Each structure stands twice: as C-alpha cells, then as structure tokens.
Amino acid sequence: MLSKPLKALVLIAGSALSTWVSAHTGVDGHSHPSFMTGFFHPLTGMDHLAAMLAVGVWSALAARRAGAELLWGPLGFASMLLVGALLGLQGFAPPAVEPMIAVSLLVIGLLMVLRQRLPGLAAAALVGAFALFHGVAHGLELAGNPSAWQTLVGMLSATVLLHISGLAIGWALRSANVWWARAAGAGVAVFGSALLLQLA
Numbered sequence: 488m489l490s491k492p493l494k495a496l497v498l499i500a501g502s503a504l505s506t507w508v509s510a511h512t513g514v515d516g517h518s519h520p521s522f523m524t525g526f527f528h529p530l531t532g533m534d535h536l537a538a539m540l541a542v543g544v545w546s547a548l549a550a551r552r553a554g555a556e557l558l559w560g561p562l563g564f565a566s567m568l569l570v571g572a573l574l575g576l577q578g579f580a581p582p583a584v585e586p587m588i589a590v591s592l593l594v595i596g597l598l599m600v601l602r603q604r605l606p607g608l609a610a611a612a613l614v615g616a617f618a619l620f621h622g623v624a625h626g627l628e629l630a631g632n633p634s635a636w637q638t639l640v641g642m643l644s645a646t647v648l649l650h651i652s653g654l655a656i657g658w659a660l661r662s663a664n665v666w667w668a669r670a671a672g673a674g675v676a677v678f679g680s681a682l683l684l685q686l687a
Contacts, residue, residue: 520634525641528625529649534588534682535621539564539646541595541675542614543653548661548668549604556607561650563611564618568646571619572639575626584620584627586686591617592679599672 529535546560595614597603605613625642629635660668 520629520632520638522637522641522644525638525643526645528638528642529645533678534592536649537675537678538588538591538595538617538621539649540653540656541592541599541672543650543655544657544660544668544671545595545599545603545653546610546650547654547657548599548602549610551604553658557654559607559611560614561647561654563613563615565643565646565650567615567618568622568625569639569643571622571624572626572629572642573622574619575623575628576630576635578627578630579623580627581620581623584624586683587617587620588624589679589682589686591620592682593676594679596672596674596676596679599675600669601672602668 529539542560542564546557550556591614594617625639626635629638632638656671657668660671
C-alpha cells in the first residue's frame with residue numbers, strides 16, 4: 488500500500504497535470520539568466536517537470552532489480568538534454584521542437600502504463616532522443632546570452648534531482664497496487680496528448 492504522503496503526492500501531481508496544460512513557455516526570467524532561474528525552470532514548467540519525473544518513475548518500474556539498471560534512462564535524458572542545449576546555443580533549430588516535447592510525454596507515459604522494459608542502451612537512446620528536443624528549446628532561448636552557462640548548470644542540477652525523485656516514487660509504486668502506477672502513467676500520457684492537441 489502507498490503511504491498517505493505518497494498518495495497525496497500522486498493525487499496532487501495528477502490534478503496538476505490535468506489542469507495546468509500549457510506548452511513550453513521558456514526559461515522563467517530568461518532575460519536575467521542565472522543558476523537559480525535555470526534550477527527553478529524545470530520545477531515551474533509542467534512539460535519538463537512531468538517528463539523528468541516520468542523518466543525516473545518509468546526507470547524504477549521497469550527495472551528488474553535495484554542497481555545500475557535504474558540509471559540508464561535518467562543518464563540518457565540528462566546527457567542529451569545538455570547536448571541539445573549546446574546545439575540550441577549554436578542556433579540549431581530542428582523542426583517540430585514543441586510537438587516532440589509533447590510526444591515525449593505521451594510515449595514515456597505509455598511506457599509507465601505498460602511497465603515496458605527495454606535494454607539499457609535502448610532506454611537511454613529513446614529518452615535521450617526526446618531530451619535532445621527539450622534541451623534545444625532551452626538553448627535557443629538562451630542563445631547569445633553571456634550567462635547561459637549558469638542557467639544550464641542550474642537546469643541540469645534540477646533535472647538530476649527530479650530524476651532521483653522520480654526513481655524514488657517509481658520504486659515505491661512497484662510495491663503498490665499496479666493501478667497506481669498505471670494511473671500515473673496515463674496522466675502523463677494524457678498531458679502529452681493535450682499538449683499535442685493544443686499545438687495542432
């Protein structure tokens with residue numbers, strides 16, 4: 488059974504996902520980028536918050552056991568988020584950045600629902616491909632700003648913490664009723680679908 492605090496967290500997150508549907512809105516306070524604006528952006532941008540938590544939750548749900556297997560998804564996401572941001576800083580702007588961010592939520596949410604297990608490198612490559620678009624979006628916003636590095640370091644720090652939080656939530660959900668995990672995954676997938684419809 489889930490503890491009362493964890494039940495509350497899951498319910499709050501589900502409510503937030505269903506009511507706070509908005510596309511990527513940029514780095515908060517990006518006109519004055521700093522470590523702190525970068526750190527807080529993933530916590531206030533629901534698309535990024537959901538994606539980073541969901542990667543951790545899915546990794547924990549799909550793992551056979553505790554250990555290095557848990558880290559493939561989070562490491563793939565965090566590393567490719569940085570690569571994408573560096574490309575964005577150089578002006579690289581692939582098509583469909585916003586739709587791909589929405590698709591990332593849809594796909595990762597479905598992986599959570601199914602508890603789909605992938606080989607480590609495949610898991611890292613899949614979430615890493617999506618993370619590239621998350622990173623590009625940030626890099627483009629910060630291009631030309633001399634303080635961009637501080638913001639990216641803050642963003643990467645928050646990303647790692649969100650992945651760790653997602654892993655903890657996912658590990659707790661492993662021993663809970665299977666429908667809790669499926670409901671959480673479905674919420675993320677619905678959020679991604681809503682973003683796609685908003686962008687259509």
